[in-house]
Amino acid sequence: MTNGWIDIKNTDMMLIMGGNPAENHPCGFKWAVEAKRNRNAKLICVDPRFTRTASQADLFLQIRAGSDIAFLGGLINYAINNNRLARDYLAHYTNAAFVIKEGFKLPEDGLYSGFNEDTHIYDKSTWNYEEGGNVTPKGALVAAALTGGAQGIAGNIPGGARPGSVGSVSANVTGNQHASGAAANAFEQSAPKAHAAPAASPGSVQATQGGHGPQGGGHQAGGPVGAKGAGSGPAPVPMLPGNVAYDLSLQHPRCVFQLLKQQYSRYTPEMVERITGIPQDQFLKAADLFTSVRKDGDMKKAATIIYAVGWTQHTFGTQIIRTAAMLQLLLGNVGRAGGGVNALRGHSNIQGATDMGGVFDIFPGYLKVGNPTDTDFAAYIKRSTPTPSKPKEWDSFNYWSNTPKFAVSLLKAFYGDNAKKENDWAFHNLPKIDRRYSWVELFDRMYNGEVKGLFAFGMNAVMIGPDSKKNVDALKKLDWLVVCEIYADETSEFWRYPGTTADELKGINTTVYRLPGAGFAEKDGNMVNSARWTQWKNIALPPPGDAKVDQEILARIFLRIRDLYKSGGTFPDPVLAVTWAYSNPLNPPLAEVAKEINGRALQDVTDEKTNTTIKAGQQLPGFAFLRDDGSTLCGNWLYSGSWTEAGCQSARRDTSDPSGLGIYQGWSWSWPANRRVMYNRASCDVNGQPWDASRKQVWWSEASKKWVGNDVPDFKPDSPPQDHMGPFIMLPEGVGRIFAPIGNFAEGPFPEHYEPYESPIQNPLHPNRSTNPVLIQFKTADDKYGSVKEGFNIICTTYRLTEHYHYWTKNNPMNVQLVPEPFVEIPVELAHEMGISGGDNVRVSSARNYYVAKAMVTNRIRPMTIDGKKTYQIGIPIHWGYRGIQEDRDKTAHTPANNLSPTIMDPNAYTPEFKGFMVKLEKA
């Protein structure tokens, strides 16, 4: 979340889409209810089903699963056409004025410039800013491009903003990280823990995705990672220019605003209706309501967008989130109380898992994992540290320029005294990624016999991935499998998968080791919630019997392996060099680990500005003290400040909230630097004063020449408004990216609607380029995809229920009592056509496999008209498998819901398309 749970209470308008918080986040949903009750806020819910959230909405629209970009693109088009824009915000805090290179082409035919039909990779060199500084036409009113913009942005720029005088203004608006909207949660819905969650937290550190490559090289930005079929080696990564051309009149035909206008002019209400199935009148009602917060350009109100894995789990999921971020930038809602782009994380600690490097291509704190071209530390640092890219008159904090400090401190945390300047900080010990190691790809390699063993901790591998049968077939190829769990689950008994024959059983030679893990109440440690709070929890009960906490199991395995390496082996250095200075090496206390993550001084460290010295051995008060000379150690720069000399900040429980904005500075601790709303500089106008005086977050104090406020300013504290430093300090531009340059996203700088890989129609925008041209697919015998022609004519989506938690609670009688059996939600009309009554067994089949459960016949899903065709959607909750209370009594069909879902992935976040695939329905 860019904001936080409690902050939702400050909003005037909520768009909840791609998420069902009343169902999956009932406690957090409280704040949406508070906003409605206390501020008369409006709630718009857009979902394929009438959900528990929809029951609270002022306006509900039923959308076809997988058509979200068309809807959001339509909102952008509506906002531009109706002048519902945050004018000053747009000009100063986003890259709307930046001029894009000649040769860049919008995807009228479904493709941006630079597509290579053979490799299916883009050459992104034209997806870049033009060099050249101020190109605003002389005499132009700088706001002229904004429809009806009579007063013009110029008038609001301190010092006047006539073209030509802009230099003195140094209006500096650059960079946006939310806008890059990494699709974060990947498997959140189905993966019990972090392993599978790729990419950064949406809305939080998108900088990672966008900002921290040299000029924001994203996953596909060249380099071996993501270079699909890159036999000839990656093309050199293009660089962002140092002095960007910009036109403050927003009239230049190649400026971002004009390109944006052109791109989404195709997303008319008619087109939105054809693609999404939402009738025009309803769409217009929603568009009018949502953008009404910027009626007549008034900046007082704030609107929030709230989403979850309903957006991420598509072959274009990252781009859906980006479209939302762009819309919020256009409306000036990012950085503001009651605004933002808010990803609701699906697990109690998925945010923490992602922050701590639970994804294959990031290290803790969203530092990049090296690749084979990083021959030494200097090469790695050069590749991963961005340089500012902005109009030269403007200023950019470019906070990722501190990457070397974060990286050296991390290496010191890993290797202690074994990391020295002389040995390149032991950088050679770190793994380099020569290819992608995303969850689905690991299982694909396992299926192909390339992976011999698997540790499955904190996840039920069979159940969480797409295409359960493929996952089971993959596990059969393993020599050994170690499962750490608290229940006997589908993974540790994968041979029970329905349909496994006696012959097949004989052929399975996998040795399975089951380790008794500890439950959540039996462990202490920090949990990080969606709002980025690290909260310390205590142990309620010790683990029963032989059960052990995770860190003890991992430590014992690690120490044994290290002993084995002491007598030699291939490349023992990374294992032998690791520092392991815990008071109990066999069971490292998590308090000690948390302190290590916060970081401490190894020698005296002095901050010149404040003249504060942290003595050697002391805990660091924050990441500002990190050094790249080896004098500090820090396991995750973002968490620096969470365990200081004053103790565990995450354990704080102060309920005072003087501002009334729900900031609660003394409750737990929020990364980064305990600030609760990110990018909060953008809550103020260019002069540094709040857009809305009734919700004052931070502001520039002329008296103290500092940024001060109720929240911790997310900004360079002494940068006066006159310097025009951009509020999006994690991006090299400093301003929000309406246009995401170069390699941030595999599909292009603006999101474009592509159809789900299995879809009932050809893409009405460009039928010949229907699906995402750069999606990732697989080619084993189990990877089958269906079409309407083959009879797969119903859209299917998958989701969770309030009453259950993934695949655990089917072992708990209370939860089983609440919802005892699997079911399929079916529209009344479809059930009627097929002669299905509620409670009948139905069989849902996809090209992969089938699923059997009882029919829930409901009015909450209606038939839709998609591109003129009557189309049905059905929905399946995911919670049942072949081990559990009801399963063990043979009261269910034992088929996992993910039997149906396809192995096909988003190329940015590697999230499979769990939602919006095609099935057929029969009576069973």
Add this chain to the structure above:
Amino acid sequence: MSEEKTLQTKAISAHPGSVPGRHMQREVEVCKMIDATTCIGCKACEVACVEWNDLPFGETTFDNTYQTMTQTRWNYWNLIKFNEHKRADGTLMWLMRKDQCMHCADPGCLRACPADGAIVQYENGIVDFQQENCIGCQLCLSGCPFDIPRFNPTTKKVYKCSLCSDRVGQGLEPACIKSCPTGCLHFGTKAEMKDLAEARAKQLRDVSGFENAGVYDPDSVNGTHVIYVLHDATNPEAYGGLPKTPRIPFVYTLWKPILKPLSLFTVFAGVLGMFFHYVSYGPRRTVPPPRKDEHGNDTQRPAR
């Protein structure tokens, strides 16, 4: 509520004479306010109820709904009723209403109960079942206008929501209130809750376009100590059969004021009749079998 509060009994089922200790203490009337317009049907209240009251789990089966079971059970006192409801303009509503004992000011169950002390009503409004005094006659089931009490055939006792009288007696809120994540459940004095409910209903009418929004606190049972805010107070039936005008069956409204004295009078009159009969005619004697004299002839007892 202060911790010193105790539960002051107001009425006792089938109890002869006055209620011991009544009016010794003044107690506020408590009330649970359920804002059905902000209920998301998460069932936290169902779970909290089962856990706090230590109720055993039961079997459920799929029934084409999100609702846990069709109606409350002797071991499940709190049930959210889910209803799909189409409005006049064709839009759908998914109504969720927490169903449980309404703690009527005029409790039909208590009126119906013939067992001394099996049902008590406290001064604070809570109507509570005392299972140790329950005779299992199930008359309370037919006395309740909300179909709430449930009979356990094993223990031969009847059970229902106690408004957590054990918690309330100690100054705590009921378990369901504590567990509610959206703040749709509120607890306080009846007056406070009524104000809160009316204010919310007004907001729904003025801001959210629910022109019939209102508060459910039916007069026909002299009001309840569980009240609802409904989007459409003119149609409470849409919320899983909440009766528009709940009525205690006629026979029980007559029971206490008329039938009970009448029957007592009948019994008394009978006894009185017997007395006068005795006085008039003396004790009835068994007629001895006819005796034969020595001649073999029947002899008659001499008349009195």
